[in-house]
Amino acid sequence: xxxxxxxxxxxxxxxxxxxxxxxxxxxxxxxxxxxxxxxxxxxxxxxxxxxxxxxxxxxxxxxxxxxxxxxxxxxxxxxxxxxxxxxxxxxxxxxxxxxxxxxxxxxxxxxxxxxxxxxxxxxxxxxxxxxxxxxxxxxxxxxxxxxxxxxxxxxxxxxxxxxxxxxxxxxxxxxxxxxxxxxxxxxxxxxxxxxxxxxxxxxxxxxxxxxxxxxxxxxxxxxxxxxxxxxxxxxxxxxxxxxxxxxxxxxxxxxxxxxxxxxxxxxxxxxxxxxxxxxxxxxxxxxxxxxxxxxx
Amino acid sequence: xxxxxxxxxxxxxxxxxxxxxxxxxxxxxxxxxxxxxxxxxxxxxxxxxxxxxxxxxxxxxxxxxxxxxxxxxxxxxxxxxxxxxxxxxxxxxxxxxxxxxxxxxxxxxxxxxxxxxxxxxxxxxxxxxxxxxxxxxxxxxxxxxxxxxxxxxxxxxxxxxxxxxxxxxxxxxxxxxxxxxxxxxxxxxxxxxxxxxxxxxxxxxxxxxxxxxxxxxxxxxxxxxxxxxxxxxxxxxxxxxxxxxxxxxxxxxxxxxxxxxx
Numbered sequence: 001x002x003x004x005x006x007x008x009x010x011x012x013x014x015x016x017x018x019x020x021x022x023x024x025x026x027x028x029x030x031x032x033x034x035x036x037x038x039x040x041x042x043x044x045x046x047x048x049x050x051x052x053x054x055x056x057x058x059x060x061x062x063x064x065x066x067x068x069x070x071x072x073x074x075x076x077x078x079x080x081x082x083x084x085x086x087x088x089x090x091x092x093x094x095x096x097x098x099x100x101x102x103x104x105x106x107x108x109x110x111x112x113x114x115x116x117x118x119x120x121x122x123x124x125x126x127x128x129x130x131x132x133x134x135x136x137x138x139x140x141x142x143x144x145x146x147x148x149x150x151x152x153x154x155x156x157x158x159x160x161x162x163x164x165x166x167x168x169x170x171x172x173x174x175x176x177x178x179x180x181x182x183x184x185x186x187x188x189x190x191x192x193x194x195x196x197x198x199x200x201x202x203x204x205x206x207x208x209x210x211x212x213x214x215x216x217x218x219x220x221x222x223x224x225x226x227x228x229x230x231x232x233x234x235x236x237x238x239x240x241x242x243x244x245x246x247x248x249x250x251x252x253x254x255x256x257x258x259x260x261x262x263x264x265x266x267x268x269x270x271x272x273x274x275x276x277x278x279x280x281x282x283x284x285x286x287x288x289x290x291x292x293x294x295x296x
Numbered sequence: 297x298x299x300x301x302x303x304x305x306x307x308x309x310x311x312x313x314x315x316x317x318x319x320x321x322x323x324x325x326x327x328x329x330x331x332x333x334x335x336x337x338x339x340x341x342x343x344x345x346x347x348x349x350x351x352x353x354x355x356x357x358x359x360x361x362x363x364x365x366x367x368x369x370x371x372x373x374x375x376x377x378x379x380x381x382x383x384x385x386x387x388x389x390x391x392x393x394x395x396x397x398x399x400x401x402x403x404x405x406x407x408x409x410x411x412x413x414x415x416x417x418x419x420x421x422x423x424x425x426x427x428x429x430x431x432x433x434x435x436x437x438x439x440x441x442x443x444x445x446x447x448x449x450x451x452x453x454x455x456x457x458x459x460x461x462x463x464x465x466x467x468x469x470x471x472x473x474x475x476x477x478x479x480x481x482x483x484x485x486x487x488x489x490x491x492x493x494x495x496x497x498x499x500x501x502x503x504x505x506x507x508x509x510x511x512x513x514x515x516x517x518x519x520x521x522x523x524x525x526x527x528x529x530x531x532x533x534x535x536x537x538x539x540x541x542x543x544x545x546x547x548x549x550x551x552x553x554x555x556x557x558x
Contacts, residue, residue, distance in 0.1 A: 014478050018426055018441075021472055025439030189389035192365055192382065193454065194406040203402060207393040290392040291436025 072258040077265070080258045089242075094270060097228060097243035100156065101274075104163030105224040112168045112220070116175030116213075117201075130176075133169045141166030141227035145234045154237040159228060166227030167220040174216010178209030214286050218279040225271045244270065314458040314490030315341040315364055315381070320373035321515075322359055333359050335515035336373070341490050343378070343457065348493045348501035348508050350544065352552050356516035357494045361462050364492065378490075381458040382451035386466050388443035390435045396446045397422065397431030403453035421449040424483065441472035445479065452487070461493045465500070474532060477503055481528060498541045498548065503532045508544060512551045519551055 032040075057074055058064075065071040084090040119126045119133070144165045145158075152158040182205055190196075190204035232245020242250070244267045251259030287293040322334040333356040341347050349357045362368045364375055365383045390399050400418040409417060422428055425445040435443060444464055451459055465473045481504060484491055495501050501508045505524050512519040522544060526536045 014475065014482075015426055018475055018479070021475060022427075022439060022442055025441065025472075026437070185385065185387055185389050186391065188367060189383075189385065189391075191367060192380075193403050193450075194380070195402075199406065203406070204391070207391070210393065289434060291434060292392075 069255060069257055072261055076258040077261045080256075080262045081265075084262070093242055093244055093247050094266065096241045097232065097245065097267075098270060098274070100159055100243065101163070101221075101225050101228045104160045104228065105167060105221055107160060108164050108167035108171055108220060108224060109217070111164065112171035112216075113175060115168065116172035116179075116216075119172065119176050120179035120205075121201075126176075134173055136165070136169040137173060140230075141223065142230035142234070144227070145231050148231070149235050154235055154240070156240065158235060159231045159240075162227045162231040163224045166223040170223045171213075171216045171220040174219060175209060175213045178212020178216070179205060181212055182208040210286055211283075211290070211292065214279075214283045218275065218283060221274060221279055222271070225267075225274070229267055312342075313340045313376075313378070314343050314345070315339075315375070315377045315492060317360070317364065318374050318376075320360070320363065320370045320375060322356065322363060322368075322371050332515040334363075334370075335517050337511075337516065337518055338373075339509060339518065341458065341492055343490055344488045346484055346491045346493065346504060346506045348495055348505040349511060350495060350498060350501045350508055350548070351511035351516065352496060352513050352548065354516075355511040355513040357496075357511055358462055360511075360516065361460050361492065361494050364458075365460055378457050380454070380456055381460050381492075382454040382456045383460045384444075384447055384451045384462065384464045386463040388435070388440075388447040390443060390447055390450070392435045394435075395431065396427070396433045396435065396438065399435070399446060400450045400453045403450045407454055417453070418449075421453055422446070424452065425449045425479065439472075440468050441476060444468065444476060448480070448483070452483075452489075458490045458492065461491065463495055464493075466495070466497070473500075477532065478529075480504065481530075485528070498545050499532050499537060502526075502537050502540050502544065503530055510544065510547060510551070513555060520547055 053074055056071075059071060060066075060073045068076065081090065084093070119130055141162055144162045148158045148161045148165075152161060186204055186208050187200070190200050195203045228243075229245045229248075232243045233249050236246040236249040240246070244263055248260055248263035248267070251257070251263055284293060317337055317339040320334060320337045321332065323330045323332045325331075337360065339347075349360065351357045359368070361383070363370050364377060365381055366377075367383075390396070391402070394402060397415075397418045400421055401414045404414045404417055405411075419428065419431060422430055425448055427442060427445055427449070430438070430442065430446070435446075438446065447464070465476050468476065477500070480491075483489075491504075493501075493504060502524055508522045508524060510519045510521070511517065522540065524540065526534065526540070530537055
C-alpha cells in the first residue's frame with residue numbers, strides 16, 4: 001500500500017484511500033427478479049391449494065364420501081358463492097364483518113397503545129396488571145361472548161366488546177415487549193444527544209420499539225377477527241345484519257353444508273387477505289428499512 | 297469546509313478547561329459489598345487538547361467517561377465541563393430507523409437548530425467526514441468504518457467543545473482504523489475540539505494524543521502521564537511512536553502484574 005501521510009499534499013491520497021475502502025466494504029443489495037419471486041413465493045402456495053382441491057374433488061368423484069350433507073362437491077360450493085355474488089349479497093356479508101372487525105381493531109389500537117406505554121413506563125402498574133394482561137392472551141375470546149351478551153345485549157356493542165377483550169392484550173403486550181427490547185445503547189445515545197423524558201420517548205423509545213409494536217398489531221388483528229367470528233356465530237341475530245359468522249350459523253341451521261363451506265372459505269380468505277394487504281407489507285417495510293429482514 | 301469549522305468552534309469562550317475532574321471516586325454495589333472502581337481521580341482537559349485515557353480492563357475508563365458525559369453520577373468529587381459533551385461509543389449507536397443524514401438532523405434538532413438549516417448543516421457534516429452523498433443511506437447499507445464516521449458527524453452536530461470517545465475504533469479492522477486515525481486527527485486539528493479518548497491500545501493512544509494518561513486497575517487511579525510531542529502527521533509505525541509505546545506498555549504491564557501478586 002502506498003504512503004498515506006496526512007500532509008496537505010497527501011490529503012487527496014487519504015480521501016482516495018477512504019473512498020476505496022468504502023467501495024470495497026459496501027454490500028450491494030439488489031432486489032430479486034420478478035420471475036424468481038413468482039417461482040419461489042407465489043407458485044408453492046398456489047400448488048398447495050390446487051392439491052387440496054384435487055383431493056377434495058377426488059373424495060367426491062371416487063365416492064369415498066357420497067353424502068352431500070357431510071361433504072359438498074367443490075362445484076356446489078362454487079355455485080353457492082356465485083349465487084350470493086349474483087344476488088349482490090356476497091359483498092354485503094363480507095363488508096358487515098370486515099367493517100366490524102376493522103372498526104373494533106381501531107378501537108383496540110386506541111386503547112392498547114397508551115396502555116402499553118403506561119405499562120412500559122410505570123413499574124407499579126406493570127407489576128399489577130402485566131401478568132393479567134399476558135394471561136388474557138391465552139384466554140380464548142369466545143369465553144367473553146356469554147358475559148358480553150348478558151351485559152350489553154344482542155347488538156353491535158357486544159361484538160366490539162368481544163373484539164376489544166381479544167385484541168387489546170395482544171397489542172399492548174406487543175408494544176410492551178417492543179419497548180423492553182430497545183437496546184440500552186440507543187437510550188444512552190439518545191440521552192447524550194439530549195433526548196430525555198418525553199423527547200426520549202418520542203424520538204428514541206417509540207421508533208425503536210416499532211418492530212415489536214407492528215408484530216403486536218399483526219397478532220391483534222388475528223385476535224380481532226377470531227373474536228368477531230366467535231361473537232357472530234354464537235350471538236347471531238337477524239337484526240344485526242348478516243356477517244360471515246351469521247352466514248355460517250345460518251348454513252348450520254338449514255343443514256346446508258355448501259353454505260357452511262362457503263362461509264368457512266370466506267372467513268379464511270378475508271382473514272388472510274387483510275393480513276397480506278395491510279399488516280404483512282407494514283411489517284416488511286419496518287423491518288427492511290432497518291436491515292432486519294432476512295433474505296430468504 | 298471553512299464555514300463548517302468556524303461554526304463548530306464558534307464562541308470560543310475563555311474557559312480555562314474543557315473538562316475538570318476533581319477528586320472523583322466511584323463505587324458500585326457488588327457481590328462483596330461496595331466495590332471501588334475509581335479512586336480519587338483528578339484530571340483536566342485544556343481547550344483544544346487531545347487526551348487519551350489508557351488502561352487495562354477493570355481500570356474504570358469507560359465508567360469515568362460516562363461520568364464526564366453525565367450519564368452517571370460520581371460517588372465523591374466533582375466534574376465540570378464546558379457545556380454538554382458529545383459522546384461516541386465503540387458501537388456506532390446510529391438509529392436504524394433513520395437514514396445517515398436524518399441521524400445527524402435529529403442531533404441538530406435536539407440541540408435546537410432551526411428546521412430550515414438542518415438539512416444543509418447535515419450535508420456539511422457528512423462532507424467533513426468525507427461521506428457527502430450518503431445522506432439518504434440506511435445504516436445497514438454502510439460499512440463499519442462509514443458508520444463510525446456518520447457517528448462522528450452526529451457527535452460533531454452537537455457542537456459541544458468536548459468530544460468523548462469510548463474505544464470508537466476497537467471493532468474496526470486495522471486498515472480502516474488507521475484511516476480513521478488520520479481522519480480524526482485532521483478533524484480535531486481543523487475544529488479545535490477538545491477530545492477525551494478512551495482506549496486499551498497503547499499505539500493508538502500515542503498515535504493520536506497530545507497527552508496519554510495511564511490508569512491503574514481495581515481501583516482506577518491515575519498511574520502516570522506522558523506528554524506526546526511527536527509532530528504531526530504521525531504514523532502508527534513511526535519510530536518515535538513505537539519507542540514511546542514500548543515505554544508505556546512496560547508501565548502498563550507492571551500495573552497488570554501487580555494484580556497477580558497476592
